[in-house]
Amino acid sequence: xxxxxxxxxxxxxxxxxxxxxxAVALGQAAVAMLVTPWFVLLVAGLVRTExxxxxxxxxxxxxxxxxxxxxxxxxxxxxxxxRIKASVSPWSPVGPLSRExxxxxxxxxxxxPGSAPTEATFSMPAEQWGTFDVGxxxxxxxxxxxxxxWTGVLHDPSPIRVHPTSQQIRSMVxxxxxxxxxxxxxxxxxxxxxEYADLRPYGPGDSLRDINWWVSARSDRLWTSQRHPDRATxxxxxxDSFVESGHDVHALFGLAIEAAFALAESHLSVSxxxxxxxxxxxxxxxxxxxxxxxxxxxxxxxxxxxxYANAADRDLTLIxxxxxxxxxxxxxxxxxxxxxxxxxxxxxxxxxxDVVVIECDPVTxxxxxxxxxxxxxxxxxVARRIWSAERAMLRDRLAQxxxxxxxxxxxxxxEITLRALSRKRxxxxxxxx
Amino acid sequence: MTLGRPQALAAVIAAGLAxxxxxxxxxxxxxxxxxxxxxxxxxxxxxxxxxxxxxxGGAVLVALTGAAIEIGTVxxxxxxxxxxxxxxxxxxxxxxxxxxxxxxxxxxxxAVDIERTREVATVVAATLVATVMAAALVGSAPPRSLVVLAxxxxxxxxxxxxxxxRLLATGEPMSEPAEQPTRPEPAN
Numbered sequence: 001x002x003x004x005x006x007x008x009x010x011x012x013x014x015x016x017x018x019x020x021x022x023a024v025a026l027g028q029a030a031v032a033m034l035v036t037p038w039f040v041l042l043v044a045g046l047v048r049t050e051x052x053x054x055x056x057x058x059x060x061x062x063x064x065x066x067x068x069x070x071x072x073x074x075x076x077x078x079x080x081x082x083r084i085k086a087s088v089s090p091w092s093p094v095g096p097l098s099r100e101x102x103x104x105x106x107x108x109x110x111x112x113p114g115s116a117p118t119e120a121t122f123s124m125p126a127e128q129w130g131t132f133d134v135g136x137x138x139x140x141x142x143x144x145x146x147x148x149x150w151t152g153v154l155h156d157p158s159p160i161r162v163h164p165t166s167q168q169i170r171s172m173v174x175x176x177x178x179x180x181x182x183x184x185x186x187x188x189x190x191x192x193x194x195e196y197a198d199l200r201p202y203g204p205g206d207s208l209r210d211i212n213w214w215v216s217a218r219s220d221r222l223w224t225s226q227r228h229p230d231r232a233t234x235x236x237x238x239x240d241s242f243v244e245s246g247h248d249v250h251a252l253f254g255l256a257i258e259a260a261f262a263l264a265e266s267h268l269s270v271s272x273x274x275x276x277x278x279x280x281x282x283x284x285x286x287x288x289x290x291x292x293x294x295x296x297x298x299x300x301x302x303x304x305x306x307x308y309a310n311a312a313d314r315d316l317t318l319i320x321x322x323x324x325x326x327x328x329x330x331x332x333x334x335x336x337x338x339x340x341x342x343x344x345x346x347x348x349x350x351x352x353x354d355v356v357v358i359e360c361d362p363v364t365x366x367x368x369x370x371x372x373x374x375x376x377x378x379x380x381x382v383a384r385r386i387w388s389a390e391r392a393m394l395r396d397r398l399a400q401x402x403x404x405x406x407x408x409x410x411x412x413x414x415e416i417t418l419r420a421l422s423r424k425r426x427x428x429x430x431x432x433x
Numbered sequence: 434m435t436l437g438r439p440q441a442l443a444a445v446i447a448a449g450l451a452x453x454x455x456x457x458x459x460x461x462x463x464x465x466x467x468x469x470x471x472x473x474x475x476x477x478x479x480x481x482x483x484x485x486x487x488x489x490g491g492a493v494l495v496a497l498t499g500a501a502i503e504i505g506t507v508x509x510x511x512x513x514x515x516x517x518x519x520x521x522x523x524x525x526x527x528x529x530x531x532x533x534x535x536x537x538x539x540x541x542x543x544a545v546d547i548e549r550t551r552e553v554a555t556v557v558a559a560t561l562v563a564t565v566m567a568a569a570l571v572g573s574a575p576p577r578s579l580v581v582l583a584x585x586x587x588x589x590x591x592x593x594x595x596x597x598x599r600l601l602a603t604g605e606p607m608s609e610p611a612e613q614p615t616r617p618e619p620a621n
Binding site: 003004005007008009010011013014015016017018019020021022024026027028029030031032033034035036037038040041042044046049083105106107108144145146148 | 486487489490493494497500501504505510511512514515516518519520522523526530534541542544545548549552555556557559560563564567571579582583586589590593594596597600601
């Protein structure tokens, strides 16, 4: 912190000295009386100034809030006298948390030595998901009589990661391939499980609990029930971060991120290994894993994702082998606007991965004018219809390659999209093995 | 939250009152004193409107110069008049500064207002005591030469300036917060 003079000090100093000199020059003590308040102010202020500089700390109530939560930033200032002015400067290398200016505070300092330090608390709403910074808290301790002030800047370097409120998903898209570990996806193989699969004659080593007594009672031999075991799978969330001009790319990307959050949470809750691959201007990935820490890693990676315009060739050769285990279940989240990403999807299918695409739809209603009115046969409407037809053709092309695509738009429950994907996969591809 | 309008109005009223007392009680050189006072008032009004803290001090200096010119030419010293003018200008300046501080939309607690009021009241009370003491002591003070007075004033000025400089020299220079890692720049 640094001590600085205020306007009061300079004005009081100039007026006092001028008045005293004038009084001596004129030989009139009453002239000096005219500046007596300023002289008194100067003396009182200099006597009451604190030799010890104040100490300051900053604390943030929460570093991982949800969207619409309020974060409290508290500046704790230990100053013996004076009054404290604290304000938040929106300076930040990452991005300020609050776009609206935060009203500064002015509070008295702790009056007695040893009493609790003064706290200035600022409430900042977390308006959108992402990684942010609380900014700098500028603290000014004005000493008694306002002649001098201590100024300092507090900055908490730890980022604030605002999580989006994820949707609750009850049903999941069943993967084609499963791992040998226990999970929640029904395998086509027979073994120990819950879902009934088939009957076979009782053999040596079969458990008595597996004997189907209803069937055995109607025949002259024992029959055992076979069941589908529940297995886990490797899920890879493939995020399209290519920038395609002409659309509200940030809104589209936001849709993809929200869906990724919900999918990661739901698959991790049923013991699947979940990873993340960001394919776009930057290529980054999180190796699949399970558990709460993996969810934290995925959330951090998702919050750090951003759109970068890049004309360079980006393909799957850049992705590490561990990021995409063989025969993994790839959930692609994309507006399907960039050909490079579409080619990557087709290539993944060719490599033997089980790929489904959630299309984050850039146009919600092709016949809408955008202001709620029904559009007439204008050029814009015709263009939108052509656009819709092109999109339908693209979906058909992907379906021919064995890729199920379902649209998802803002305000629509993700579960509807997942059910649509399941229906399409039943028509398109093989059943679960 | 207040925009400081009541304080600004009170400051202008206090300054106007100080100016009126200066002009109304002028015995000689009325024109010179009046011109200085009205000019000071005009600067004061402008300073309050523009929010210039130094201009407020300048306005007080100009107005007090008018009063000092008038006092310097009168053989009889009127302590009560000097006290009233000095205190009114001081209160007007404090109110003007207060109104400027409130313009940034700061949440100011009641305790701070009470603290500020007490400080101003302390200064006024100390000025009253100093005035009474000066009025009592001036008659019995021994005669002094101009050299002694000048030396005393120089010593006082030097003491004040030195104390102020030493006071401001304490503390460490303010350090800027370190840059933290940012998101990677776009690749192209």
